Amino acid sequence: MATEVSTDTVEEKIFDGLVELGTDRSALSREATLESIDVDSLDLVELAQIVEDEFGVELRGDDVKDVRTVGEVIELVVAKAG
Amino acid sequence: MSRRVVITGVGAVTPLGIGSDPLIERWSGGESGIADGAGRCREFDPLDFLAKKEARRLDRFAQMAIAAAEEALGQAGAGDGLPYEGHRVGCVIGTGIGGLPSLEEQQRKLIESGPKAVSPLAVPLMMGNAAAAAVAMRHDLHGHTYGVVSACAAGAHALGDAARIIRAGDADMVVAGGAEAAITGVATAAFAAMEATSPSGISRPFDARRDGFVMGEGAGVLILEEADAAAARGAEMLGEIRGYGATCDGFHLTAPQPEGLEAARAISLAIADAGLSATDVDYVNAHGTSTPLNDRSETMALKLALGERAADVPVSSTKSAIGHLLGAAGAVEAIATVEALRRRLAPPTLGWEEAEEGLDLDYVPDGARPLENGDGPLVAISNSFGFGGHNAVLCLAA
Numbered sequence: 001m002a003t004e005v006s007t008d009t010v011e012e013k014i015f016d017g018l019v020e021l022g023t024d025r026s027a028l029s030r031e032a033t034l035e036s037i038d039v040d041s042l043d044l045v046e047l048a049q050i051v052e053d054e055f056g057v058e059l060r061g062d063d064v065k066d067v068r069t070v071g072e073v074i075e076l077v078v079a080k081a082g
Numbered sequence: 083m084s085r086r087v088v089i090t091g092v093g094a095v096t097p098l099g100i101g102s103d104p105l106i107e108r109w110s111g112g113e114s115g116i117a118d119g120a121g122r123c124r125e126f127d128p129l130d131f132l133a134k135k136e137a138r139r140l141d142r143f144a145q146m147a148i149a150a151a152e153e154a155l156g157q158a159g160a161g162d163g164l165p166y167e168g169h170r171v172g173c174v175i176g177t178g179i180g181g182l183p184s185l186e187e188q189q190r191k192l193i194e195s196g197p198k199a200v201s202p203l204a205v206p207l208m209m210g211n212a213a214a215a216a217v218a219m220r221h222d223l224h225g226h227t228y229g230v231v232s233a234c235a236a237g238a239h240a241l242g243d244a245a246r247i248i249r250a251g252d253a254d255m256v257v258a259g260g261a262e263a264a265i266t267g268v269a270t271a272a273f274a275a276m277e278a279t280s281p282s283g284i285s286r287p288f289d290a291r292r293d294g295f296v297m298g299e300g301a302g303v304l305i306l307e308e309a310d311a312a313a314a315r316g317a318e319m320l321g322e323i324r325g326y327g328a329t330c331d332g333f334h335l336t337a338p339q340p341e342g343l344e345a346a347r348a349i350s351l352a353i354a355d356a357g358l359s360a361t362d363v364d365y366v367n368a369h370g371t372s373t374p375l376n377d378r379s380e381t382m383a384l385k386l387a388l389g390e391r392a393a394d395v396p397v398s399s400t401k402s403a404i405g406h407l408l409g410a411a412g413a414v415e416a417i418a419t420v421e422a423l424r425r426r427l428a429p430p431t432l433g434w435e436e437a438e439e440g441l442d443l444d445y446v447p448d449g450a451r452p453l454e455n456g457d458g459p460l461v462a463i464s465n466s467f468g469f470g471g472h473n474a475v476l477c478l479a480a
Contacts, residue, residue, distance in 0.1 A: 022133065022138060023135070042206075046202060049198065
């Protein structure tokens with residue numbers, strides 16, 4: 001059973017996921033750019049796996065190629081789920 | 083005048099501890115790093131050397147290579163920046179197996195949860211060139227950079243190839259060595275299935291009771307440098323790679339050619355490449371795996387290559403103290419050899435008690451012994467032989 005999708009639940013999961021991937025939690029915010037927290041294409045694929053496991057939302061490389069900030073990743077997942 | 087290759091830094095992660103000093107000092111003091119039938123690097127914590135994110139992108143063998151390279155580059159005075167332009171510095175690091183723990187983990191995910199669960203990091207984690215790639219990326223090395231895969235000869239091949247790259251003029255410095263971390267379920271079962279590993283869990287090379295090798299893990303990295311360039315920048319020269327010989331048995335997938343014919347040829351080639359003769363060899367760091375087959379054929383190879391000198395040259399095996407580090411063995415043992423020469427000491431073959439007919443060399447059974455040859459540099463050969471019949475021999479001086 002996938003977790004209910006809301007901006008808050010997605011944010012929590014993505015923040016947790018990024019910390020798991022090695023990002024410092026204190027550097028995390030919705031405004032933080034992926035570049036500033038050293039998140040690259042490999043991280044995004046891992047993050048997509050976490051999101052899919054949790055929310056049943058599938059993200060492909062094309063979906064995230066123009067994403068610039070953590071907030072945009074969150075919005076993308078919420079939009080895809082809706 | 084041909085280019086000479088000197089060693090200006092060494093770094094090791096071994097079952098005897100973190101660093102090249104614990105390796106040589108504990109081994110020479112008769113300590114073994116083997117516990118519960120395996121040579122594990124229990125003191126190694128990747129987070130001592132890598133940020134969490136970097137660490138999770140590297141398999142254990144590559145993490146250990148990073149740690150060994152850190153020590154070696156620091157000793158060479160290149161820890162905070164290279165003394166040469168990046169394109170003049172290469173990186174050649176061998177491994178026998180590569181990222182096997184990662185492969186096994188991803189296989190488990192595939193079986194349990196399906197293909198979508200397999201990590202995008204799987205390939206970079208398990209590829210055999212990962213250690214070389216990671217070290218090069220960390221230190222901005224842009225010269226010849228690759229992994230060497232020749233089973234238990236990989237570390238020695240890496241050093242020999244790296245020396246050739248410098249001699250040929252393609253680099254002024256090469257960060258070279260070997261790394262292995264394959265004490266996993268599959269590898270342990272597989273080596274046991276072929277009866278290569280010791281059922282007793284005891285590494286006692288050249289002893290009549292030896293019953294196979296003990297698996298070990300670790301990494302060894304050496305900084306090789308063109309001698310004139312090293313001298314010009316005032317680097318301390320720890321030793322020299324004088325010669326390199328490589329041959330293949332072309333005989334059997336795993337068993338060595340019983341008379342050690344091609345192993346002997348590799349030894350002779352290394353000595354000749356150094357411009358020396360058998361009588362110049364002061365010490366032999368043997369491959370000495372503790373398997374019935376290797377230790378017999380290696381003894382025959384030494385007799386064949388060294389002639390009368392074989393009867394009185396001290397021969398000892400690092401594997402008696404740390405087990406068999408597979409693709410890292412040749413590099414870690416080259417470090418042990420250079421450090422032994424620098425201390426003018428032949429470390430012992432630990433655990434040796436019972437002679438076997440035909441295995442009658444001086445295996446240094448009773449503790450470390452001084453090496454004497456006046457005040458000049460001492461010369462040693464370091465043997466590495468791998469499944470597939472690969473023979474790689476280094477002639478080292480210090």
